[in-house]
Amino acid sequence: MDFKQQILQGIPSELPSPKPYDTAVSHAPKRKDILTQEEKRLALCNALRYFKPEWHAILAPEFAQELKDYGRIYMYRFRPDYTMVARPIEEYPAKSQQAAAIMLMIQNNLDYAVAQHPHELITYGGNGAVFQNWAQYLLTMQYLATMTEEQTLVMYSGHPLGLFPSHKEAPRVVVTNGMVIPNYSKPDDWERFNALGVSQYGQMTAGSYMYIGPQGIVHGTTITVLNAGRMLKGKIAGKLFITAGLGGMSGAQPKAGNIAGVVSITAEVNPAATYKRHTQGWVDEVFSNLEELFVKVKKAQTQKIARSFAYAGNIVDLWEYCAKHNIHVDLGSDQTSLHNPWAGGYYPVGYSFEESNKMMAEQPEQFRAAVQESLRRHVTAVNQLAEKGMYFFDYGNAFLLESSRAGANILKPDGKFKYPSYVQDIMGPMCFDYGFGPFRWVCTSGKPEDLDMSDQIAMEVLQKMSETSPQEISQQMRDNITWIKGAKENRLVVGSQARILYADAEGRIKIAAAFNQAIKEGKISAPIVLGRDHHDVSGTDSPYRETSNIYDGSSFTADMAIHNVIGDSFRGATWVSIHNGGGVGWGEVINGGFGMLLDGSEDANRRLKNMLFWDVNNGISRRAWARNNEAIFAIKRAMNENPSLKVTLPNFADTVLVDEVMK
Numbered sequence: 001m002d003f004k005q006q007i008l009q010g011i012p013s014e015l016p017s018p019k020p021y022d023t024a025v026s027h028a029p030k031r032k033d034i035l036t037q038e039e040k041r042l043a044l045c046n047a048l049r050y051f052k053p054e055w056h057a058i059l060a061p062e063f064a065q066e067l068k069d070y071g072r073i074y075m076y077r078f079r080p081d082y083t084m085v086a087r088p089i090e091e092y093p094a095k096s097q098q099a100a101a102i103m104l105m106i107q108n109n110l111d112y113a114v115a116q117h118p119h120e121l122i123t124y125g126g127n128g129a130v131f132q133n134w135a136q137y138l139l140t141m142q143y144l145a146t147m148t149e150e151q152t153l154v155m156y157s158g159h160p161l162g163l164f165p166s167h168k169e170a171p172r173v174v175v176t177n178g179m180v181i182p183n184y185s186k187p188d189d190w191e192r193f194n195a196l197g198v199s200q201y202g203q204m205t206a207g208s209y210m211y212i213g214p215q216g217i218v219h220g221t222t223i224t225v226l227n228a229g230r231m232l233k234g235k236i237a238g239k240l241f242i243t244a245g246l247g248g249m250s251g252a253q254p255k256a257g258n259i260a261g262v263v264s265i266t267a268e269v270n271p272a273a274t275y276k277r278h279t280q281g282w283v284d285e286v287f288s289n290l291e292e293l294f295v296k297v298k299k300a301q302t303q304k305i306a307r308s309f310a311y312a313g314n315i316v317d318l319w320e321y322c323a324k325h326n327i328h329v330d331l332g333s334d335q336t337s338l339h340n341p342w343a344g345g346y347y348p349v350g351y352s353f354e355e356s357n358k359m360m361a362e363q364p365e366q367f368r369a370a371v372q373e374s375l376r377r378h379v380t381a382v383n384q385l386a387e388k389g390m391y392f393f394d395y396g397n398a399f400l401l402e403s404s405r406a407g408a409n410i411l412k413p414d415g416k417f418k419y420p421s422y423v424q425d426i427m428g429p430m431c432f433d434y435g436f437g438p439f440r441w442v443c444t445s446g447k448p449e450d451l452d453m454s455d456q457i458a459m460e461v462l463q464k465m466s467e468t469s470p471q472e473i474s475q476q477m478r479d480n481i482t483w484i485k486g487a488k489e490n491r492l493v494v495g496s497q498a499r500i501l502y503a504d505a506e507g508r509i510k511i512a513a514a515f516n517q518a519i520k521e522g523k524i525s526a527p528i529v530l531g532r533d534h535h536d537v538s539g540t541d542s543p544y545r546e547t548s549n550i551y552d553g554s555s556f557t558a559d560m561a562i563h564n565v566i567g568d569s570f571r572g573a574t575w576v577s578i579h580n581g582g583g584v585g586w587g588e589v590i591n592g593g594f595g596m597l598l599d600g601s602e603d604a605n606r607r608l609k610n611m612l613f614w615d616v617n618n619g620i621s622r623r624a625w626a627r628n629n630e631a632i633f634a635i636k637r638a639m640n641e642n643p644s645l646k647v648t649l650p651n652f653a654d655t656v657l658v659d660e661v662m663k
């Protein structure tokens, strides 16, 4: 059977042979044994409902064993034999080009070069899943291959509920991930529901088919490191940046450090992750001996050259070494997966990688205590260096939150965190409030020359805009022009031919319209998928991250994320998604996003203008209502340009008067 036939058959009619557990691939850690005996029966019945009863006698013991061995039923036997890679769009069997584009994006999220644990359908973040099991993958691809543009596919946390009649202007796919009744949104609830096979953690761009490899975050990290460096005195060259994590997203840190011009050290405990980033050229050198490492680091700092080093070991050992040896560190952060602290997101100091993996599955309480002890040591060392001038920031991984829960010395006397989230100081006021966010695109031809042409078009659009852009956003425009000029040279593509760029509403619309025109004229040979990270202006309500610079008390509400996705869905998105969890943890964030196919048509031109305008400006409006000055500036500008936009603006209370009244 060729690729098309295999997709079209969905779940094969003949039972495939069992697949050996491939040790050459990175696997998700064994999940906690959380289900009662009765619930395990239920999990098994849930899994078997995907298959004809004749197979149940074979599959039931096999799935029970998977549940026992891995804490989940992945249905490994049904993993397809074809290569998991984003193919050129015409290679997909499809009645709708929009559906074919979604298939391409799904395969990209599961590509071995892209996905963190491809056999467990995990794209990044340790638990960021595209599907819960292989049956869901097979059925979804089959539905996409057969659907028309008069239908919409409904996805419940990886499970394809089915195709429903709709219309051409409706999204082709509507995705929800991890949506639960709020009182049932604790980390153990995720463990239970996921083990039962009824919910999944979609992260941000994993369960929404919009992940583009670590490039997605290189740009955001570059902006963050660059602007953090600008906050310090002196030139950025020769400054030392220390952080942790070379995983799915965190693997971007060394590359971003090089682009920003600093010397960086990234600690990583998982040898497979370090090896992957080193062989991909994303980190320059790897050391496991700290003395040898610092000889090289000092040399790079003295020569003021940008260089990235990996420390193959625990971040706590690295921080404690720096504190003990009085090493001056300029910038510090952390991107271990602390949104998922008890199931492999954070490895405690003092235990090997293997010991930790065993302990988290077999002695979860002891593991939890080890993580918390490690976090307390982690923070003590960071505090010592911060007292000597290091600028430390939380990198959106729940480091501050989990450290405070572990009882680490991370709070000031007023009960607030000692360190800012990078959104509070940098990303919020400099980018999100003005509408700048991680706009991205994928060339569905798979041809590098199409990506080159799109880079060229985006650069020309930005250069033209920057001639007249107001002074408030001129730095952002300059940074983005520099980024896009160097994007190809920085070899950022892993997986599909994709690019990311921070742009505001005007920039996103103008670039998208120019792409659509180029497709129409044949300058770009095939459609482009447009999308964004959920980590953006409007898509995400997350009080410790995306909305941490909202100070009117509304940072714990999630109206914006819900409105964002509803609004996108009736303004022309090709697919939309809304997730509980992602970034900072299950129950801690609601985030959503979209995908949109640009095919050179007039319909696409109309949709992109309508949808992108809303997609950015709804978030700016909320940020303006929270009294953020940058957002008030941006939304007034948008209202000037589009008279049909009418946004409620805040008045500022006289704080002297309020203080007087409250005496």
Ligand SMILES: NC(=O)c1ccc[n+]([C@@H]2O[C@H](COP(=O)([O-])OP(=O)(O)OC[C@H]3O[C@@H](n4cnc5c(N)ncnc54)[C@H](O)[C@@H]3O)[C@@H](O)[C@H]2O)c1
Pocket: 116, 124, 125, 126, 217, 220, 244, 245, 246, 247, 248, 249, 250, 251, 267, 268, 269, 270, 273, 313, 314, 315, 316, 335, 336, 337, 338, 339, 340, 344, 345, 346, 347, 348, 349, 395, 396, 397, 398, 535, 582, 583, 584
């Ligand atoms: N700032 C942002 O914009 C942003 C974007 C995406 C993700 N994140 C957050 O960053 C975190 C990392 O994301 P990811 O996709 O890279 O996750 P990941 O799980 O793929 O990678 C984290 C890595 O940290 C390593 N690690 C864990 N504990 C360690 C320790 N004590 N010492 C050294 N290494 C350790 C793990 O082995 C793993 O490889 C997540 O919490 C994610 O939500 C932030």
